[in-house]
Amino acid sequence: MDWDDLRIFLAVARAESLSGAGRRLGMDASTIGRRIARLESSVGAALFAKTPQGYALTAEGARLVAPAEAAEQGANAAAEAVGREAGLTGQLRIGAPDGCANYLLPQVARGLCAAHPGLEIQIVALPRVVNLTKREADMAVAVSPPDTGRLTVQRLTDYRLHLAAHDDYLRDAPPIRDLADLRHHRMIGYIPDMIFDRELDYLSETGVQSAAITSNSVSVQMQAIRAGAGVGIVHDFAIPFAPGVRRVLPGRVALTRSFWLIRHADDRASRRLSLLGDLLAHGLRAEVARLESQVAGPSLRRP
Known part of the structure; x- marks a missing residue:
């Protein structure tokens, strides 16, 4: 059985679609489809069933996953051995x-x-x-x-987050001397039902119940803060990329998370x-x- 066919089989099994496998492999979906059809013909069984959700493994396809992954590990090991001297x-x-x-x-x-x-x-x-x-x-x-x-x-590193706002916003907004003052400000944060990890529920630690501008992307939140739209919690490591954004109440709100x-x-x-x-x-x-x-x-x- 050709390793390249098995490589394509694994990509479809993992992506559950021809287009997703094609993006990963740098191939067009029609080519992926032809290669899967060729592999199915060679093994004499259907490996995938097309469903409204995508390509699902058949029982025969599921049995092929472990041998295909073993071949993948062998191919990777061989590539490492050949390329070891080249870096x-x-x-x-x-x-x-x-x-x-x-x-x-x-x-x-x-x-x-x-x-x-x-x-x-x-x-x-x-x-x-x-x-x-x-x-x-x-x-x-x-x-x-x-x-x-x-x-x-593997634990990588801790990182810190603080409330922050742009100087343009702070210049015209009411002063922020304590957490209670945040109720007079436009807050920026995550869309509550799209917080995929409890570690991202930053605003709850400030006592803020809701935000006026929300996004599932922390980068979008930072851009809103940079635009002077309000106050939000940001990574300290992102602040150098946003001139004019500075920390607010750093002695009162200081979060630590880990990667x-x-x-x-x-x-x-x-x-x-x-x-x-x-x-x-x-x-x-x-x-x-x-x-x-x-x-x-x-x-x-x-x-």
């Missing part, structure tokens, strides 16, 4: 919440690519937890450790992915420290 090469897809993806990973990726010119880094910014079981990414940064799945978890590096348990034997994970962890720690050092004032830990 780190190939594609690395990193999933991350959009705050990390927008404000940290571009600089970390720049450093990794500069040190390893044969490396191709893809950054997937998602307002939800990245599904490594479906291989949406090779590794993921998360804001809390998962409690299910065959995954390995975690998540990998599929089957990848522990991969020397390449382990090394890339170590380099990613080091880069993220250094970048958080560098950016947070540019934000003046005390940094208090969450009680």
Whole structure:
């Protein structure tokens, strides 16, 4: 059985669609469909059933997943052995919440690519937890450790968040001397029913019950704050990217959260992915420290 056909089979199984598999593999959906049809003909069984939700594995397809994944691990090991002397090469897809993806990973990726010119880094910014079981990414940064799945978890670094607003907003708005004063201000935060992790429920720690401007994206929230639309909680590491935005009540509202590096348990034997994970962890720690050092004032830990 051809490994390239198995590679396409796994991509469809994980994406549950031809178009999703095509995006991951850099192939058009019609080609993916022809290759799946060819594989089904060679094994003499239908591997997928087309449903309104996409392509679902049949019983025969489900039985093929484990052997296909074993072939994938063997192919990856062979690629590592061949490329070991040439340094780190190939594609690395990193999933991350959009705050990390927008404000940290571009600089970390720049450093990794500069040190390893044969490396191709893809950054997937998602307002939800990245599904490594479906291989949406090779590794993921998360804001809390998962409690299910065959995954390995590594604590990366703590990061800090504070209330913040733009000078233009603060100049014309009522003064903010205490948390009670926030009731006189336009608040910015997450859409409540789209908070995918309890660690992102920042405003509840200020006593604020609702916000006037909300988004499922922390980057959109920061842009609203930068536009002078109101007050919200932002990452300290994002403030250097927003001239005119400064912290508000830093001695009263100071949150600490953590980033975690998540990998599929089957990848522990991969020397390449382990090394890339170590380099990613080091880069993220250094970048958080560098950016947070540019934000003046005390940094208090969450009680």
